[in-house]
Amino acid sequence: MDLRIDHVRKEYPRGVLANDDISITVAAGEVYGLLGHNGAGKTTLVRQVAGAIRPTSGTIRIGDGDPVADPGFARRVCSVQPQAQVPLMGVTPRQAISLVARMRGASRAEAAGATQTLMEALDITEWADTPGERLSGGVRRLAAYGLAAVRPGRVVILDEPSNDVDPVRRRLLWQHVRALADAGAAVVLVTHNLTEVEGILDRLSVLAHGRVVVDGTVAELRAEAGPPVRLEIAVTPGREEPSPPPPFRSPPPRRERHRLVYRLDTGDSATAAEWAARLQAAGAISEFTLSPVRVEDIYLALEEEHDVVAS
């Protein structure tokens, strides 16, 4: 069941414009990434899909249903992991996840089985029977993911599901999110963890100040984003910034303290690797990496560009 958002605009009282003419489609079987700065309007958008708030104008459709007109329909077809922690005071992950599975129609036995399988997939069985108030933030977040994923609706909305989660379990989480889509759900994933999720995303949008500033598949974004290879070097503290060979001078590198990121054409990779290896041997840089350009680089470039436009 596809999710179609058409020209959605959400204006709060006092003229705060949270969403400004947003149109996106998430097909069944897709993981759709929703990226953007804090306050870009991502959470407002997904809460409208879940039927929790009403758009000022525009339409939202899930299959043939209208989650805005019929919040009961929205609750039946969407499973949601909200951005805020779900308090599990006194409730263990096993109890919470299996109860929600039963509310979504599973029999007692089905719910117990699905809960166990899910907790194993996320590697949290160790805390399956620990009450919520004694769980670490990361495990509580994974349990909240479990509430949305145990018997998923046709649309699954995950609002920053990986916050507080350790790196090993974040990988398990992303694998599970991918599997939800592969099983037929339309997954909307709000996240800031770009480098980790780019492998599981089918499409993505970047929102800025309530508007979609870019959308497409990861490959399309890469293709539009200019030189496809990135060279990152870490200048040794106290040493001068090296002067790159001519092909790397434009566009200028992005700087993060003593790290420089150059964008290159594929054909320049060998030259780049040689240059960086020489610098490292001479001690001018402490390390380097040569890799395909990351979604995060594209995103950061977009944000910079947008900030320039906005200011």
Add this chain to the structure above:
Amino acid sequence: MSWLRSYALLVRWNALRLRFLLPLFALVSTGLSVGIIVGFAYLMPTVDTTSAAFLATGGPTLGLITVGLVMAPNMVAQSKLQGSFEFDQTLPVPPMASVAAGLTIWIVGALPSLVLSVLVAAFRFDLDLQVHGLLVPAALLVALTATALGYGMAHALPAAAVGLVAQLIVFVTLMFSPVNFPADRLPGWLQAIHVVLPFQYMAQVIRETLTPAAGGISVTPYAVLAAWCVVGLAATYRLMTRRG
């Protein structure tokens, strides 16, 4: 999924979340009811039969009011601040099943204070309490009305203000409502206000089912309470399903 199945699962969900706090709430409301029965008697040099009947039945009534109009709305406000209310709103269950499940838990939590404080009152004042068959329905109606109004209040007010207003309500019902004493001890204007408010009727239905009333059981209090109950439920439904 059927309404009843949703309701049953939500009762379990709420009971799990409140299983540590609910016994505490029951204990505190029992302490309050018993405290009124024992403590208020100290304020009076002599406790005549009328005063004894009012204190003995007013204490249990205030226990029910405290659970419904103080503890329940405070927990609703807390669930809004902590995010569990937002999450519950995404569950595939009818909103009224969710309200009904919450009310059920609070009513169960309110009943121990009623039973215990009535027993203490009978012992303290050496009263000959006569339990009428309508006591259980009357107590359920009082608890339900108080909690429905508490829910309505919790959804109508900003979460941070709920605690304050709830305290004000319990203070007013304790000191300025004809719950623990007959209405004719109040000034006329306050009596007039209480004709509309539910508190004196809550006290009356409990009193009349515990102490033999001269005029039998009055019907008016049940009608007024039922009306307030409907107002509370309607406001709760309307406010909790409103969308920004």
